[in-house]
Amino acid sequence: MSPEDQLKILKENAEDLIEEKELLEKLKAGRPLRVKLGVDPSRPDLHLGHAVVLRKLRQFQDLGHIVVLIIGDFTARIGDPSGRSKTRPMLSAEETKRNAISYQEQAFKILDKGKTELRFNSEWLDPLKFEDVIRLTSKYTVARMLERDDFEKRYKAGEPISIVELLYPIAQAYDSVSVRADVEMGGTDQKFNLLVGRKYQEEFGQSPQVVLTMPIIEGTDGTLKMSKSYENYIGLTDPPDEVYGKIMSIPDALMFKYARLLTNLDVEGAKKDIESSKLHPMEFKKSLAFEIVNWLYSQEDAKKAQDKFITTFSKKEIPDDIPEITAINGIKLTQFLKDIKAADSTSEAKRLITQNGVKINQDTIEDVMMTTNFKDGDILKVGKRKIYRIILGS
């Protein structure tokens, strides 16, 4: 494909492309580009937010380029000492390794394994001597570091910034130097770090990497960015039903963004049809949910998830495919709900009952003190989403 056509595909949906001209130049050289993505193995659970970037990387691969996936094992080992931040716990070598493997497995749901070069940054960061580190830091100033958005904000707000944090962008930049990255990708929140990489590559006599960032998507709550720590994420390994349901629970306003960044659906067409009432917003969201499950799993799984969703929530019926659970009669229902993890505590079970959230075969339970008295095959419903079929045990 011609460099111009490639460029067109690659810049689609991108937030920043610095510099477009440079990317075109690199494409024109005709060799496979080395496209870098650095990942933090302390958080091995990938979600749709990561998928946005991974999809773009996949496009690079499909155009014949190489993805260099860097596992930040060195960085993870150091951790983040800035007290409150739980985002970067210190990890042992084994944990890091385990996480790295899990990370790869998830990433290869999207990436082409054959065109991925996997590296660990301890490879080049471990051998550095303190002298080398100081040399590296001497090429950057505090003022320039503080240009980074979140540093600036935290500094002004009087929140702590650990010196280690100032070093991370430099470490990441040195990664770029070490793997001779042509392009580095990330979310827009990574823009600053990626730019530091350019500066360092120049210092080391390399041509600066092209920085390509993708939009950050908001999580299921609709406002905060998708992140594990906000519990608003849709994980790549979430089961199909869950993925489908979570997509259905995103605010309508967000569904076009998801569709644009995560599927090949015709977003503009759908928008028009919804405005002219030819297409129901819910129908579009359903096809979005379907597409995403289809992509992460299979068409069959997507179909199943969709059917289950419709019976459970649209028709409010009991789907066929529900988990079975063994029950014993004669114990307190609250205790039972806790045992089967339908509630975290007895108090919560009690609350659910009080709030009319527990049903057995369509009958709402009102007695908090009730003792279990199931019949084989009874349907137990707890809240909106938890449905079980009772199997009587002895």
Add this chain to the structure above:
RNA sequence: GGAGAGAUGCCCGAGUGGCCAAUGGGGACGGACUGUAAAUCCGUUGGCGGAUCGCCUUCGAUGGUUCAAAUCCAUCUCUCUCCA
């Protein structure tokens, strides 16, 4: 090195001796309604107990004062600001 501010429930943030299991917001959960686990509205949100009552644990940590402490005192840990 000096001066000052602060640490509260999942998160943010009130509370400066009893009425505090602790206002409010966010999140989460439940219900109603619906077009969906959208939106909106209402409610719940430490744990345990045969329970509209009682018990236990919680306000950075450890001791202390008091009939009574998140609130007062001491020591400690951590964070921030200003000055040097």
